[in-house]
Amino acid sequence: MWRSVARRSSQVRRLLSTSAPPAGPLATVPAPCIVQKRGNDILNDPWYNKDTAFPLTERDRLGLRGLLPPRVMSFEQQYERFINSYRSLEKNTRGEPDSIVALAKWRILNRLHDRNETLYFRVLIDNIKDLAPVIYTPTVGLVCENYSGLFRRPRGMYFTAKDKGEMMSMIYNWPQEKVDMIVVTDGSRILGLGDLGVQGIGIPIGKLDLYVAAAGINPQKVLPVIIDVGTNNEKLLEDNLYLGLRQPRLEGEEYMAVVDEFMEAVHARWPQAVVQFEDFQMKWAFETLERYRNRFCMFNDDVQGTAGVALAGLLGAVRAQGRPLHDFTSQKIVVAGAGSAGIGVLSMAKQEMSRMLAKTGEEGHNQFWVLDKNGLITKDRKDLDPAVANFARGHGPNEIPDLHEGASLVEVVRKVKPHVLLGLSGVGGIFNEEVLKAMKESDSPRPAIFAMSNPTTKAECTPEDVFKHVGENAIFASGSPFSNVSLGNGKTGYANQANNMYLFPGIGLGALLSGARHISDDMLQAGAECLASYITDDEIQKGILFPEVSSIRHITARVGAAVVRAAVAEDLAEGCRTVGPKELGSMSESQTVEYVARNMWYPIYSPLVNNK
Numbered sequence: 001m002w003r004s005v006a007r008r009s010s011q012v013r014r015l016l017s018t019s020a021p022p023a024g025p026l027a028t029v030p031a032p033c034i035v036q037k038r039g040n041d042i043l044n045d046p047w048y049n050k051d052t053a054f055p056l057t058e059r060d061r062l063g064l065r066g067l068l069p070p071r072v073m074s075f076e077q078q079y080e081r082f083i084n085s086y087r088s089l090e091k092n093t094r095g096e097p098d099s100i101v102a103l104a105k106w107r108i109l110n111r112l113h114d115r116n117e118t119l120y121f122r123v124l125i126d127n128i129k130d131l132a133p134v135i136y137t138p139t140v141g142l143v144c145e146n147y148s149g150l151f152r153r154p155r156g157m158y159f160t161a162k163d164k165g166e167m168m169s170m171i172y173n174w175p176q177e178k179v180d181m182i183v184v185t186d187g188s189r190i191l192g193l194g195d196l197g198v199q200g201i202g203i204p205i206g207k208l209d210l211y212v213a214a215a216g217i218n219p220q221k222v223l224p225v226i227i228d229v230g231t232n233n234e235k236l237l238e239d240n241l242y243l244g245l246r247q248p249r250l251e252g253e254e255y256m257a258v259v260d261e262f263m264e265a266v267h268a269r270w271p272q273a274v275v276q277f278e279d280f281q282m283k284w285a286f287e288t289l290e291r292y293r294n295r296f297c298m299f300n301d302d303v304q305g306t307a308g309v310a311l312a313g314l315l316g317a318v319r320a321q322g323r324p325l326h327d328f329t330s331q332k333i334v335v336a337g338a339g340s341a342g343i344g345v346l347s348m349a350k351q352e353m354s355r356m357l358a359k360t361g362e363e364g365h366n367q368f369w370v371l372d373k374n375g376l377i378t379k380d381r382k383d384l385d386p387a388v389a390n391f392a393r394g395h396g397p398n399e400i401p402d403l404h405e406g407a408s409l410v411e412v413v414r415k416v417k418p419h420v421l422l423g424l425s426g427v428g429g430i431f432n433e434e435v436l437k438a439m440k441e442s443d444s445p446r447p448a449i450f451a452m453s454n455p456t457t458k459a460e461c462t463p464e465d466v467f468k469h470v471g472e473n474a475i476f477a478s479g480s481p482f483s484n485v486s487l488g489n490g491k492t493g494y495a496n497q498a499n500n501m502y503l504f505p506g507i508g509l510g511a512l513l514s515g516a517r518h519i520s521d522d523m524l525q526a527g528a529e530c531l532a533s534y535i536t537d538d539e540i541q542k543g544i545l546f547p548e549v550s551s552i553r554h555i556t557a558r559v560g561a562a563v564v565r566a567a568v569a570e571d572l573a574e575g576c577r578t579v580g581p582k583e584l585g586s587m588s589e590s591q592t593v594e595y596v597a598r599n600m601w602y603p604i605y606s607p608l609v610n611n612k
């Protein structure tokens with residue numbers, strides 16, 4: 001499956017050689033948008049509101065005359081006005097604690113989001129590198145922790161245990177006839193912050209903002225959802241501001257029955273909708289994935305999106321050593337974290353090693369050492385989760401002597417001398433100085449440390465730690481954004497962001513535009529391969545594993561096209577809107593990229609027409 005990535009990466013860049021984000025609808029006068037509203041109802045609807053940019057013609061025909069200041073501002077003037085107020089906020093809060101500044105930035109963006117979505121997404125898309133850390137990790141974690149106090153206006157839908165039996169009807173309360181993309185969480189494992197109950201809805205909102213910004217999904221066709229089955233978070237249950245169900249979480253069949261009813265209701269109303277499961281605790285992440293993945297067009301981002309991003313980074317770490325990709329099969333990989341993300345990454349990495357070995361007929365060995373909160377996992381572990389058992393160390397001839405059940409992280413790193421140390425533990429700082437100094441003795445000339453836990457406070461280490469204790473040749477990646485590190489004498493230590501935002505937008509977009517009946521392993525693999533092929537050898541040698549966040553719209557168009565082509569190749573594609581499977585199948589690679597790019601929404605004001 002992995003073609004020569006260097007050749008492909010120059011192809012990729014050529015396919016997307018434009019500097020501007022892929023155009024949305026063809027660049028002509030935008031088609032009018034028919035609205036059933038007039039007057040204040042339009043001004044109060046963020047999907048249609050243009051504020052001071054309503055032209056006089058629209059003010060007359062929509063009953064807006066006299067409801068706005070007389071001057072008509074252009075979209076550009078509105079944009080500059082907002083950016084100036086955002087920048088002055090940055091200036092006025094300088095020196096305040098980081099969390100205060102972060103929440104102030106989030107609030108000014110959220111107010112715009114609640115008022116004028118077209119302007120909001122223009123601001124977000126054109127400043128994605130600066131603003132992703134505000135609407136997404138790490139700030140979104142703070143927002144979820146403080147949601148009940150921050151709440152001003154509902155966004156999305158709330159399906160709770162009390163709605164059992166009502167979901168088939170309440171789904172019609174959502175005002176949009178068409179929904180393309182849904183992100184749902186039950187709030188049980190929000191980033192590395194644990195059970196946040198109804199407050200977890202901040203995650204689907206942030207993820208869908210990225211679907212709009214990176215994948216060009218129309219913001220009028222997204223739906224954030226929280227399934228509120230209670231919370232086991234005592235602090236929230238005792239908080240008189242808490243806005244969710246005040247009861248312990250449902251468990252077992254009662255829990256599953258609520259999620260089942262939600263999925264049935266969603267697909268009864270929007271059969272083509274793609275559903276992304278996000279931040280479910282491990283047991284439900286795997287159970288819901290198995291239960292629904294062949295019945296609906298759905299995927300679990302923490303299990304499958306993360307796996308693809310991590311695999312792209314792992315292959316980059318092989319290339320950084322100047323070795324052929326096939327040498328991935330002999331890499332030694334230590335993983336701290338055996339939860340939904342850790343097992344997802346291990347499963348996809350093991351699958352890739354098996355694919356590579358099958359080509360050469362070689363026999364493989366267990367290249368993974370996996371730890372959880374009780375240390376190294378071996379076959380001596382009692383009550384081992386079946387998903388984890390595949391990676392438990394045994395007692396065979398390939399085992400490293402004296403590495404016992406429950407061995408500590410530093411013991412494992414000292415004895416294994418791994419090429420890669422990867423963290424998906426949700427525990428900040430566990431890659432401490434002792435562990436990182438042990439990584440200096442790695443068998444790799446370019447030891448790779450991936451501190452992938454979110455938010456920033458949960459990162460297993462910082463890039464400064466790594467380049468200081470492991471050395472300048474190290475490769476670093478993290479789940480939340482960090483700044484690059486200046487190594488002196490003009491050298492830079494690159495702080496890559498190994499976050500599933502590089503893949504989930506393209507996975508969802510490709511599934512949608514192909515009309516895939518479900519999302520297969522090959523479709524996910526194709527997305528991961530595309531991401532890995534995006535980085536040139538020169539960039540890899542510098543220690544760059546992932547694209548700049550500012551190019552996320554370009555890479556998403558490319559990932560989306562790869563997913564479309566994989567769906568077509570597997571005969572899973574049923575087509576989308578006016579494009580059938582045959583037409584999809586007749587497209588060349590570049591035509592598929594153009595098809596995807598053409599269907600990516602871009603924020604411009606459409607003329608509004610009221611047809612009442």
Ligand SMILES: NC(=O)c1ccc[n+]([C@@H]2O[C@H](COP(=O)([O-])OP(=O)(O)OC[C@H]3O[C@@H](n4cnc5c(N)ncnc54)[C@H](O)[C@@H]3O)[C@@H](O)[C@H]2O)c1
Nearest residue numbers: 191192337338339340341372373425426453454479499500
């Ligand atoms: N970078 C990304 O794109 C990305 C994607 C998904 C998840 N994550 C992050 O990964 C973390 C874990 O997510 P999850 O869904 O797997 O959570 P989870 O709760 O399902 O699993 C956490 C795992 O870490 C283990 N663990 C806890 N303390 C440990 C320690 N001291 N040493 C080693 N292992 C330890 C736990 O036993 C468990 O196996 C979270 O912070 C999440 O935000 C990042």
Ligand SMILES: O=C(O)C[C@H](O)C(=O)O
Nearest residue numbers: 137191279302454499500
């Ligand atoms: O939300 C993110 O930033 C990535 C990932 O889905 C996570 O749960 O940490």
Ligand SMILES: [Mg+2]
Nearest residue numbers: 191278279302
């Ligand atoms: Mg997640």
